[in-house]
Amino acid sequence: MKYVTYNHERSDWTQWHWSDKQLLPLVSRVRILQGYLLGQLSTLGFDLNVEAQLDAVTLEVVKTSEIEGETLNNEQVRSSVARHLGIDTSDMPAATREIDAIVEMMLAATYGYQSPLTLTDLLGWHHALFPTGYSGLYRINTGEIRDDSKGPMQVVSGGYGREQIHFVAPSAERLPIELERFLLWFNTAADAQDDLDLVIKAGIAHLWFVTLHPFDDGNGRLTRAITERVLAQSDNSQQRFYSMSAQILQQRNDYYKILERTQKGDSDVTEWLTWFLQTLEQALLSAQTTTNKIISKAKFWQTHRQQALNTRQVTMLNTLLTSFYGKLTTKKWATITKCSADTALRDINDLVEKGMLKKSDASGRSTSYEVML
Secondary structure, X not given: OOOOOOHHHOOOOOOOEOOHHHHHHHHHHHHHHHHHHHHHHHOOOHHHHHHHHHHHHHHHHHXXXXXXXXXXXXXXXXXHHHHHOOOOOOOOOOOOHHHHHHHHHHHHHHHOOOOOOOHHHHHHHHHHHOOOOEEOOXXXXXXXXXXXXXXXXXXXXXXXXOOEEEEEXXXXXXXXXXXXXXXXXXXXXXXXXXOOOHHHHHHHHHHHHHHHOOOOOOXXXXXXXXXXXXXXXXXXXXXXXXXXXXXXXXXXXXHHHHHHHHHOOOOEOHHHHHHHHHHHHHHHHHHHHHHHHHHHHHHHHHHOOOOOOOHXXXXXXXXXXXXXXXXXXXHHHHHHHOOOHHHHHHHHHHHHHOOOEEEOOXXXXXXXXXXXX
């Protein structure tokens, strides 16, 4: 069997280096997008600003778990995030204790962005991810660094008898000093690190921590929480308006491939940082699209503020203005609002008469409708 040398087996493995020539154009584009997005959001009223945060944090919590194959109830996550942001949740489902703990962990990661990151923080976040002491059916060391009592920490794919080892993490006995080194670097101000740009620092922190893999489980989610903290530092804001995890999920296969290549390489992380910054750029562009929808929705309701509408109409219009995909038909309206087809048609025709909906130009066999913006 061919012996594979992992990056952490090299004596200089954390002496990261990269090509400024390749990365600086990307850093510049990311910084421009960050500035534009934050500037645009600063002009929004309080309610719209909070709505943008609610969307982004909910998306981050749901998608960071989905990357690991765990599906959280979106509405319960949204309810928990809303409560933590001080939004009325009377019309939302109650969140479970487990979801509340995950939301609190993610918010703590960004709300404390100006504070040093400590081992106590990491242990607390890990406990929040696994409050019962179990990961699925398996009992794990919760809120504790792994001890490798069941063998080395490995990243493996494939079914029983067909396992493929992609990565073997540093041994447990190395973790105390490795984590101390990581936290010392993490808490050192950027201006003391040769003016290291914080978006590059976010990429390095991500790679470094996920390579350590210091816990029995949950390492990916903790890595992304740490990444969010550095991105909050780069924005100089605890408020989150974009989701890195949502973008990573869309490129999950590429994510694992680039990690594996980097972890089997040396301390030149140019390729990894290029991928990371490109992914961050896409996350910011997606957030811009979401923000534009929020602004369009606000303008729409301001235009039609005098209109008298029923609850079904308000609900459907808000859905159409934010998260509706495909064509709106009478049947879809009836299904979503749980009303009869006749009632749905009356609701729709009323909105058409009020100039809030119009028939789509390309309706096909059945009539479809879209919002009048």
